[in-house]
Amino acid sequence: MSSVAAPTARSEARTARRERTRLLLRSPSFIIGAAVILFWVATALLGSRITPYDPVFDQTPDLSQAPSGDHWFGTDRLGRDVFSRVLAGSRDILIVAPLATLLAMIFGTTLGLITGYFRGVADDTISRIIDAVLAIPLIVMAVTVVAALGSRSTWAVTVVIAIVFAPIVARTVRAAVLGEAQLDYVEAARLRGERAPYVMFSEVLPNVMPPILVEATIRLGYAIFAVASLTFIGFGLQPPSADWAVQLTDNYNFMAEQWWTVAFPALAIASLVVALNLVSDSFQQVFER
Amino acid sequence: MSTVDATTPALELRDLEVAYKVRGRDRPVLRGVSFTVGRGESYGLVGESGCGKSTAALAIVRYLPRNGSIPSGSVTVAGQDALALSGAELREFHARTVSMVYQNPGSALNPSLRIGSQVAEAFTVLGVGKSEAEDRARDALARVQIADPGSVMTRYSHQLSGGMQQRVVIAMALSKDPSLLILDEPTTGLDATVEAEVLDLVAQLQVELNTSVLFISHNLGVISKMCARVGILYAGRLVEEGPVETVLRDPRHPYTVGLLRCVPRGGLRKDHGRLDTIPGFLPSLGADLPGCVFADRCALADDRCQVEEPSLESVGVGHESRCWHHDRAQELPRVEAENVDLPPIDRAAEPLVRIDGLTKVFKQRGHDVNALTEVTAAIWPGETLGLVGESGSGKTTLARTLLGIVAATSGTAALDGRQLPPTYQKRSQEDLRSLQIVFQNPDSALNRRHSVQRILLRTMKKLAGVGGDDARKRVLDLASSVKLTERTLTQKPAQLSGGLKQRVAIARAFAGDPKLVVCDEPTSALDVSVQAAILNLLVELQAEQQVSYLFISHDLGVVRYISDRIAVLYLGRLMELGPADVVFDGPHHPYTEALLSAVPTIDGGGRHRIKLEGDIPSAANPPSGCVFHTRCPRRIGAICDETEPPLVQVEENHLMRCHIPLEELRTMQAAGPPPVSAAPAS
Numbered sequence: 001m002s003s004v005a006a007p008t009a010r011s012e013a014r015t016a017r018r019e020r021t022r023l024l025l026r027s028p029s030f031i032i033g034a035a036v037i038l039f040w041v042a043t044a045l046l047g048s049r050i051t052p053y054d055p056v057f058d059q060t061p062d063l064s065q066a067p068s069g070d071h072w073f074g075t076d077r078l079g080r081d082v083f084s085r086v087l088a089g090s091r092d093i094l095i096v097a098p099l100a101t102l103l104a105m106i107f108g109t110t111l112g113l114i115t116g117y118f119r120g121v122a123d124d125t126i127s128r129i130i131d132a133v134l135a136i137p138l139i140v141m142a143v144t145v146v147a148a149l150g151s152r153s154t155w156a157v158t159v160v161i162a163i164v165f166a167p168i169v170a171r172t173v174r175a176a177v178l179g180e181a182q183l184d185y186v187e188a189a190r191l192r193g194e195r196a197p198y199v200m201f202s203e204v205l206p207n208v209m210p211p212i213l214v215e216a217t218i219r220l221g222y223a224i225f226a227v228a229s230l231t232f233i234g235f236g237l238q239p240p241s242a243d244w245a246v247q248l249t250d251n252y253n254f255m256a257e258q259w260w261t262v263a264f265p266a267l268a269i270a271s272l273v274v275a276l277n278l279v280s281d282s283f284q285q286v287f288e289r
Numbered sequence: 290m291s292t293v294d295a296t297t298p299a300l301e302l303r304d305l306e307v308a309y310k311v312r313g314r315d316r317p318v319l320r321g322v323s324f325t326v327g328r329g330e331s332y333g334l335v336g337e338s339g340c341g342k343s344t345a346a347l348a349i350v351r352y353l354p355r356n357g358s359i360p361s362g363s364v365t366v367a368g369q370d371a372l373a374l375s376g377a378e379l380r381e382f383h384a385r386t387v388s389m390v391y392q393n394p395g396s397a398l399n400p401s402l403r404i405g406s407q408v409a410e411a412f413t414v415l416g417v418g419k420s421e422a423e424d425r426a427r428d429a430l431a432r433v434q435i436a437d438p439g440s441v442m443t444r445y446s447h448q449l450s451g452g453m454q455q456r457v458v459i460a461m462a463l464s465k466d467p468s469l470l471i472l473d474e475p476t477t478g479l480d481a482t483v484e485a486e487v488l489d490l491v492a493q494l495q496v497e498l499n500t501s502v503l504f505i506s507h508n509l510g511v512i513s514k515m516c517a518r519v520g521i522l523y524a525g526r527l528v529e530e531g532p533v534e535t536v537l538r539d540p541r542h543p544y545t546v547g548l549l550r551c552v553p554r555g556g557l558r559k560d561h562g563r564l565d566t567i568p569g570f571l572p573s574l575g576a577d578l579p580g581c582v583f584a585d586r587c588a589l590a591d592d593r594c595q596v597e598e599p600s601l602e603s604v605g606v607g608h609e610s611r612c613w614h615h616d617r618a619q620e621l622p623r624v625e626a627e628n629v630d631l632p633p634i635d636r637a638a639e640p641l642v643r644i645d646g647l648t649k650v651f652k653q654r655g656h657d658v659n660a661l662t663e664v665t666a667a668i669w670p671g672e673t674l675g676l677v678g679e680s681g682s683g684k685t686t687l688a689r690t691l692l693g694i695v696a697a698t699s700g701t702a703a704l705d706g707r708q709l710p711p712t713y714q715k716r717s718q719e720d721l722r723s724l725q726i727v728f729q730n731p732d733s734a735l736n737r738r739h740s741v742q743r744i745l746l747r748t749m750k751k752l753a754g755v756g757g758d759d760a761r762k763r764v765l766d767l768a769s770s771v772k773l774t775e776r777t778l779t780q781k782p783a784q785l786s787g788g789l790k791q792r793v794a795i796a797r798a799f800a801g802d803p804k805l806v807v808c809d810e811p812t813s814a815l816d817v818s819v820q821a822a823i824l825n826l827l828v829e830l831q832a833e834q835q836v837s838y839l840f841i842s843h844d845l846g847v848v849r850y851i852s853d854r855i856a857v858l859y860l861g862r863l864m865e866l867g868p869a870d871v872v873f874d875g876p877h878h879p880y881t882e883a884l885l886s887a888v889p890t891i892d893g894g895g896r897h898r899i900k901l902e903g904d905i906p907s908a909a910n911p912p913s914g915c916v917f918h919t920r921c922p923r924r925i926g927a928i929c930d931e932t933e934p935p936l937v938q939v940e941e942n943h944l945m946r947c948h949i950p951l952e953e954l955r956t957m958q959a960a961g962p963p964p965v966s967a968a969p970a971s
Contacts, residue, residue: 193713
């Protein structure tokens with residue numbers, strides 16, 4: 001009988017997943033957000049292969065041109081095509097920000113599980129440290145970490161963001177774990193002799209995944225912003241990279257005369273952040289129903 | 290207040306249909322329900338969960354959730370068409386005409402408002418001035434027999450006990466002298482003694498104020514105590530209706546017959562016979578039911594029942610049944626499990642578990658709370674020890690201490706003569722395997738992200754130490770021994786009904802061939818028909834495997850059915866311990882006597898209610914002398930206030946902690962309830 005019945009059971013589980021997918025696909029904000037993100041991921045993957053001009057080396061004689069038919073977004077002081085640079089500029093930010101978010105999620109989730117599961121002294125100690133780290137602004141942390149690592153590479157930027165975001169993630173996860181760890185199945189696992197790491201990661205973690213996923217999309221949006229901010233003040237990528245934030249650094253002194261060199265990369269950053277927020281809002285609605 | 294004359298019924302439902310929209314489809318929940326509640330009448334609505342009881346209540350007060358709709362039918366409250374109301378009229382309707390009391394008084398009260406201002410609000414809404422409202426609030430609280438309304442008014446809801454909270458809610462509900470009072474499972478969350486008090490109060494107020502009451506409950510005993518007429522709801526259909534005594538004595542619908550047979554009562558015990566169950570499941574929400582709604586689960590059903598729906602037909606004075614075979618309903622074949630042989634318990638042998646002077650003191654804000662004081666008891670192999678007492682009596686603490694979830698402050702627990710380490714972290718895998726637990730709420734007890742198979746395989750691996758194909762095979766055996774199908778194994782808990790979930794939880798406890806399973810109210814979250822099946826299963830497993838149970842329950846009928854011996858706890862002390870029949874039939878401890886008298890039974894009558902004065906004293910500051918003297922209706926004098934009686938053997942196997950000699954208790958209890966505190970005759 002199992003050969004007939006078992007697939008039905010599995011299909012029931014699939015129905016629930018399909019229901020969630022259906023709800024997501026029906027939400028206009030999810031569709032718009034996902035489309036924008038996919039667009040930037042595609043340009044990042046294809047890079048200079050699809051840009052009309054080479055984003056870094058193709059210096060046309062037309063310096064500081066306003067947007068026109070040849071150069072849709074105009075050209076910068078060195079005669080590089082802004083449109084090509086904007087298309088190519090998503091690559092680095094789309095590597096650094098997700099990587100930083102991933103590190104922050106792993107680190108923060110682990111801390112959140114530990115504090116929420118053990119409570120008591122472990123919770124009090126770690127939570128106070130978390131509070132302390134949360135009090136340090138991004139820039140101060142960046143300067144500290146750069147000094148400590150002796151480098152201001154994109155790696156340093158990744159580490160800085162992971163350190164700054166992990167405590168925020170830890171707090172969210174801790175709150176979810178606190179409620180979950182009260183449930184009897186956790187007691188049942190302990191009563192069959194499971195060790196704490198197993199209970200935390202195999203029993204509790206799967207049940208707190210929805211808020212973690214939502215938190216991840218929110219953090220990713222902030223991470224894009226943070227990468228751009230740190231790059232703008234001189235950490236991470238350096239000219240002549242086509243990175244959006246590098247373009248801002250390069251050109252903001254001349255913003256008054258050549259608005260297009262700043263406006264288009266800035267809009268690109270904004271579009272990515274807004275798109276991520278749209279997606280995270282939809283996730284939240286679907287998972288927390 | 291209403292302008293209609295006194296003959297207008299308080300509530301009239303006519304062919305009420307209610308549907309919930311789920312995944313874009315309207316699914317009928319109530320299918321043409323009609324009944325009438327007369328002025329001053331109390332009408333009971335009974336049925337298992339999912340039958341539509343609460344939906345009916347919500348439809349009447351127009352509080353249906355957003356996906357609920359009323360395609361047809363009418364609801365008339367005191368002559369007013371409730372379905373036609375909107376806006377200000379609906380507010381006025383809520384403010385003056387209907388009142389509703391919900392199951393959980395804790396969430397019905399605003400935690401951030403003082404009781405006084407909350408109750409006064411109920412009056413200011415009606416246009417009463419502020420200071421007058423306060424006076425009337427005081428009167429309202431006095432009317433629900435709150436001894437000191439002035440001080441209660443200055444408190445917040447969390448500072449009140451559950452029974453007190455429910456009194457406040459009832460006081461608010463009655464503040465407007467409603468045309469209709471709806472009580473939705475008002476005592477389900479309360480202890481038996483508190484439940485009895487609240488029910489007495491409602492019954493008394495109903496007579497005094499001549500309120501019309503719609504009483505919703507799954508508990509037939511409560512309904513028989515509270516109501517004049519009863520309607521039995523099944524799958525959104527009223528299947529039987531009539532005067533309470535008639536319906537309970539002479540049920541004419543197979544569903545009612547089945548429900549009544551499921552309940553362990555009349556002193557039934559596991560060695561007397563098995564419990565009846567109702568096979569099958571409630572039809573899924575909005576299922577297409579061309580014939581009788583109960584046909585799929587009815588042993589009397591024939592072809593006609595499957596295709597043609599019977600109408601509600603008169604079968605006696607005011608008694609109607611929706612069944613083609615109502616004349617034969619009581620011949621419904623019994624669905625008993627086959628009898629099992631419970632091997633006799635050898636009390637001369639070494640007990641399986643022996644707890645000795647077990648004491649647990651919790652530290653709470655610098656105070657010592659004595660949750661458990663010097664509890665000594667033993668459980669023999671194959672025996673069930675029932676544990677009863679009000680909440681706060683230490684039942685759960687005793688179980689948790691035995692399992693090592695909390696460490697005892699002093700005293701020891703021994704398994705097979707070996708002393709157990711105080712906490713489970715220090716116990717061997719062998720000890721963990723031997724002591725397992727079935728929790729009250731299967732939703733919380735099963736990891737909702739894991740499949741049943743994964744839950745059982747992992748437990749098998751940890752407790753029985755087997756893995757791979759061997760474990761898979763044993764999981765199949767285990768599943769079939771708790772009557773789970775193979776299909777269930779691949780499912781996740783959310784896809785299972787409450788009864789199936791509880792079976793999974795039982796299978797998990799049995800994965801490592803335990804010696805003792807703690808059952809912490811394992812059936813109190815389940816419907817009676819499912820409860821019967823689970824109790825049958827526990828008894829079968831006991832007969833097969835010689836397992837012992839420590840069975841905690843507030844349902845004394847259930848405890849009596851499954852237990853060989855019973856321990857009565859009060860404020861963490863063992864008050865009485867003896868064979869089930871002896872403890873139940875008496876002579877028993879005055880506390881046991883009061884507990885037993887509080888339980889509303891289907892059979893009704895017989896026992897007089899013994900009222901216990903006041904709440905359970907705080908365990909942080911237990912009374913001097915006998916801890917029960919502050920509420921004891923049979924207190925004999927200063928000795929009770931000053932000296933704590935020892936727990937002594939009063940007859941063979943029967944221990945009791947009371948100053949009154951057994952023979953005196955026997956005479957007293959044979960003579961009837963204590964005179965001073967006897968419940969007012971109803």
